[in-house]
Amino acid sequence: MSTPHTSSTSSGSDGGLIGTVAGPGDGPNEFFIVTPDEQAVKTGEFITYSVTVEGTPRDVIARVTNREQARGLPETFMADPHVAPEAVAGTLGVPTEDIDLYRLEAIVIGFYDTDMQTFSNPRQLPRSGTKLRTAPDAMLETVLPNLGIGAEDARNESGEVDMGSVDVATRDGLAHMGWLLNREAGAVDVHVPIDEFAATHLAILASTGSGKSYTAGVLMEEMMKPDVRASLLVFDPHGEYGSLSEMRGGGRFAGEDGYRPEVEYFNPENLRIRISELSVGDVMAILDNPSDRMQERLAGGWRAMQQRESRTWGVDELLDEMRNQYGPDDASVGALEWRLRRSIQRNELFTTDVNVPLDDLVAPGRCTVLQMDTLSRRDQQMIATVLLRRLYQARLAAVRGRGDDPDFNGDIIDFPLFSLFEEGHRFAPATGAAPSLGIMRTITSEGRKFGFGLGIISQRPSKIDQDVLSQCGTQVTMKIQNPTDQKAIESSVEAAGEDVLRELPGLTPGQAVVSGDAMNTPALIHVRQRHTQHGADSIPATERWRAANEQRREHPTRSEDADMGGGDSTGEVDLLGDG
Numbered sequence: 001m002s003t004p005h006t007s008s009t010s011s012g013s014d015g016g017l018i019g020t021v022a023g024p025g026d027g028p029n030e031f032f033i034v035t036p037d038e039q040a041v042k043t044g045e046f047i048t049y050s051v052t053v054e055g056t057p058r059d060v061i062a063r064v065t066n067r068e069q070a071r072g073l074p075e076t077f078m079a080d081p082h083v084a085p086e087a088v089a090g091t092l093g094v095p096t097e098d099i100d101l102y103r104l105e106a107i108v109i110g111f112y113d114t115d116m117q118t119f120s121n122p123r124q125l126p127r128s129g130t131k132l133r134t135a136p137d138a139m140l141e142t143v144l145p146n147l148g149i150g151a152e153d154a155r156n157e158s159g160e161v162d163m164g165s166v167d168v169a170t171r172d173g174l175a176h177m178g179w180l181l182n183r184e185a186g187a188v189d190v191h192v193p194i195d196e197f198a199a200t201h202l203a204i205l206a207s208t209g210s211g212k213s214y215t216a217g218v219l220m221e222e223m224m225k226p227d228v229r230a231s232l233l234v235f236d237p238h239g240e241y242g243s244l245s246e247m248r249g250g251g252r253f254a255g256e257d258g259y260r261p262e263v264e265y266f267n268p269e270n271l272r273i274r275i276s277e278l279s280v281g282d283v284m285a286i287l288d289n290p291s292d293r294m295q296e297r298l299a300g301g302w303r304a305m306q307q308r309e310s311r312t313w314g315v316d317e318l319l320d321e322m323r324n325q326y327g328p329d330d331a332s333v334g335a336l337e338w339r340l341r342r343s344i345q346r347n348e349l350f351t352t353d354v355n356v357p358l359d360d361l362v363a364p365g366r367c368t369v370l371q372m373d374t375l376s377r378r379d380q381q382m383i384a385t386v387l388l389r390r391l392y393q394a395r396l397a398a399v400r401g402r403g404d405d406p407d408f409n410g411d412i413i414d415f416p417l418f419s420l421f422e423e424g425h426r427f428a429p430a431t432g433a434a435p436s437l438g439i440m441r442t443i444t445s446e447g448r449k450f451g452f453g454l455g456i457i458s459q460r461p462s463k464i465d466q467d468v469l470s471q472c473g474t475q476v477t478m479k480i481q482n483p484t485d486q487k488a489i490e491s492s493v494e495a496a497g498e499d500v501l502r503e504l505p506g507l508t509p510g511q512a513v514v515s516g517d518a519m520n521t522p523a524l525i526h527v528r529q530r531h532t533q534h535g536a537d538s539i540p541a542t543e544r545w546r547a548a549n550e551q552r553r554e555h556p557t558r559s560e561d562a563d564m565g566g567g568d569s570t571g572e573v574d575l576l577g578d579g
Contacts, residue, residue, distance in 0.1 A: 018047060021130040025105055031062075031125050033104040033132055034070065041104060043067055044503065044524045045182045046135040046144075053122045058111035060122055061135050061143070063521070066105035109521045112143040112163055114151040118520045119143070138164035140180060140188045144523050146196055147171070175222035177215075177476075181511055181524040190525045192474070192518040194228055198418045199448045200473030200517045202455035205489060210479040211509045213240050214534050215527050216420060216457050220244060220367060223418070224263075226255030229365040233391075233419045237380055237426060239373040243533035247367070252531060262366040266356070268348075268375050274355040275318075275344060276311040277386050285435040286378060287339045293332045294339075297322055314352035315345040349379050358394055358411050361387070377426060384427050384436040391417060392443060395450045416451030419443075424456030425463040437465055444471035462488035473517035479507040 019035030035041055045064045050057055077085040110119035126132075142149055142163045149166055156165040168174065168191050180188035202219075206212035223230035224247055234241055247253045247261045254260055280302040284295060301322035305313055318340065322333045344350050361368050370387075372380045394411035397403065403412040421427050427436045443454050444467070456472055458464055462484045469488070480486055481504075490501055500513050500522045507513075515522035 016134050017131060018134055019104065019132050021049070021126045021128050021132065022103065023128050024125050025107075027107070028123075029108040029121065029125070030065075031106055031108070033064075033106060035102050035104055036100070041067065041102075041134075042182045046109075046140055046180075047106060047132050048135040048139075049126045049130050049132050051122060051124065051126060051130075053111065053124075058122065059139070060111045060126070061109045061119070061140075061521075062106040062132075063109055064104050064106050068103055069100065070103040071101035072099060112139075112520075114149070114154065114161060117148050117150055118146065136164055137183060137188045138166075141168050141191070142166045144180075144188075144520060145174075145190060145192050146518055146520050147174070147191070147193055172227040175219055176528060177218060177222075177514065178512075178525045178528040181526050185526070190514065190523060192514065194223060194230070196518040197455070197474035197516075198223075198230070198416065198453040199451075201444050201447070201453055201471055202420075202474045202476070203424075203461075203469060203472035204455065204457045204476045204478075205461045205480065205485075206459060206478030206512075207480055207482070207485075208459050209509060210459075210507070211512070211527060212457050212459065212476075212478060213422065214510070214530060215476055215478070215512060216422070216455070217241065217244070217530050217532065217534060218527055219455075220420070221247065221253075221531050224261040224365070224367055225253055226257075226259050229255075229259065229261075230367075231362045231364050231415055231417050232367040233362055233387075233417065234367065234369045235372065235380070235384055235419065235421045235427065236369050237372050237375075237377075237423045239371045240422060241369050242371070244367060244369060246532040250531060259365060262363065264360075264366060264368045265371055266361075266368065267371045270356070271349070271370065271372070271383055272351050272354040272356060273349055273382060273386050274311065275314050275350050275352055276306070277355060277390065278350075278382075279389075281438070282382065282385055282435050283340075283344070286343045286382065287336075288343070290336065290339065291332065294336050297326055297330065297332045298336060300325055312353040315340045347379070349375070349382065356387070358390060358413060362391065362413060362417055364415050381427060381434045381436045384421070385439055388419065388436065388439045388443065391419075392439060392447070392450070392452055395452050399450050416453070418453040418455065420455040420457065422457050424458040424468075425460050428456065428465045428468040430463050430465050432465070437468075440468055441465070444468050461485045464488070466491070474514075474519070475516045476512050476514050477504060478512045479509070480504045 018041050019033040022032040022034045025031050033047075041047070041064055043064050043066060046061055047064060048059050048061050051060050052058070077088040108121060108125065110121040112118070113120040142154070147168065149163070151161045154161045154163050154166050156162040169176075169189065171191075173194050174191035175194050176189060176191050178190055179186050180190060204212045204216055220232060220234070220241075222228065223232055242265070245263045245265070248263055249260075280299050283298065283302065284290060290298065301318050304321050304325070305318055319333065319337055322336070323330065326333055370383065372383065375383070390411060391413065394413040395417060397408065397410055398412045398414040402408045402410070403414070427434060428440045429437065440454065443452050447453060456464060456468065460482075461469060461480070462482070466488070477489060477500075480489065486501060486504060489504075500515065503513060503524060510527050512525055512527055513522055514525055
């Protein structure tokens with residue numbers, strides 16, 4: 001269905017002139033540009049040209065995807081590294097001014113359509129000889145992210161629609177991530193709509209040390225500001241987000257009404273799972289190779305226990321129920337007893353009565369960090385499984401109005417949630433070997449309807465379940481060199497075009513490609529500086545080694561003499577058996 005274009009999108013282009021269209025490119029939306037040397041247009045730069053579409057003048061934006069030299073001094077002038085090519089040219093009387101000419105390749109993105117509130121491709125390339133300019137900073141701030149700006153939002157004092165007149169920084173609900181990489185710092189600030197990635201999920205993907213945790217910290221800071229006041233639940237397997245507590249007293253996080261972000265930390269000592277909250281599938285996932293008959297016995301007993309009114313039963317009560325059903329001497333129940341006591345009863349994570357109240361975990365304006373660095377991977381997965389399931393059911397109950405039912409005694413959470421998973425491949429592995437995978441698939445596929453968003457952070461995209469990854473509508477992709485991980489991004493991230501993927505190996509820490517639902521087109525950005533300390537810096541090994549060695553020299557530890565069991569023996573003789 002076509003959408004009528006009823007508004008002008010004049011941007012009042014004031015970008016500098018950078019070159020001229022040389023002709024069409026290889027693809028249907030590509031064209032070539034010729035530009036002199038002084039116009040150092042970088043790949044990824046946004047340029048613009050004017051064209052009339054259906055009788056209306058439009059400012060079309062294109063992105064530079066490649067740059068190569070079309071003309072320069074002969075290579076023979078550079079044969080001697082000790083002699084400058086310009087000196088050779090001067091000796092031979094060859095002029096060197098204006099000699100360099102570059103050929104750029106660009107791809108058409110489109111003009112911003114205020115009716116569709118996104119880019120519309122005019123499907124016509126600029127004619128050869130068309131002048132090209134860099135796209136104005138103010139216009140890019142407005143049209144690159146998916147801010148939903150319509151004609152009325154963009155009318156200037158003269159009544160004209162001018163996308164450059166919109167002051168993005170004054171709008172609520174936006175996350176200031178950084179600025180456009182190819183422009184000066186702060187020239188084109190990139191603000192992404194939090195509603196978009198909170199509803200359709202988020203993926204932050206990068207190699208180790210490329211800044212993914214840092215970027216996640218930036219987004220969390222933005223989500224806890226007074227104009228957002230999000231309810232955030234962070235699953236932190238490495239204890240990297242301890243510094244978020246600085247937000248409690250940070251002036252930039254304070255609201256005029258007295259709002260201050262709540263930052264709460266839960267550690268293994270106060271993270272407990274009530275056994276009755278587990279599903280039979282959860283239990284089977286943590287038992288050691290239960291046979292088919294054992295699984296049948298367990299399922300029968302578990303169903304009976306879950307039908308009881310009491311929710312404070314444990315392994316002993318479960319075993320009693322199975323013995324009632326299958327007889328006191330049933331061999332499979334006997335074999336299950338050892339497995340259940342070893343995996344559940346002796347694990348301090350599980351209790352018969354204690355459960356973490358959901359009200360303690362989530363609330364608007366509260367960031368809760370689950371510090372799980374001392375737990376095993378399986379226990380981390382179990383905590384995620386049970387908490388996500390409880391939260392999802394509570395959101396489901398709220399959206400479906402079950403709180404009005406006097407007979408409903410479950411939890412109700414009547415505000416949206418966003419859960420962020422550091423080491424996301426640990427909770428949603430591609431191998432399927434995690435009890436938390438099922439509920440994460442459910443949330444990523446259906447959570448949007450119930451106001452439950454999910455974010456995945458990982459250095460190994462290829463190890464994330466592809467169903468989960470492909471449902472993450474907004475992607476922040478940083479340096480990725482591993483070809484397998486690049487392939488996973490290519491197959492799972494729809495917005496990652498070929499020209500975007502080519503950028504990934506060359507990015508440096510702090511540089512990222514933002515794409516997907518929160519953006520109208522992928523953009524290269526430099527992530528802004530954190531307001532709170534970053535908690536995941538690499539340990540300076542050489543400095544620590546020197547300090548530790550110095551300490552040992554100042555306070556040497558007393559070595560124990562070797563005890564060879566033979567009084568004054570040196571031990572050597574005894575060991576060799578020559579005594």
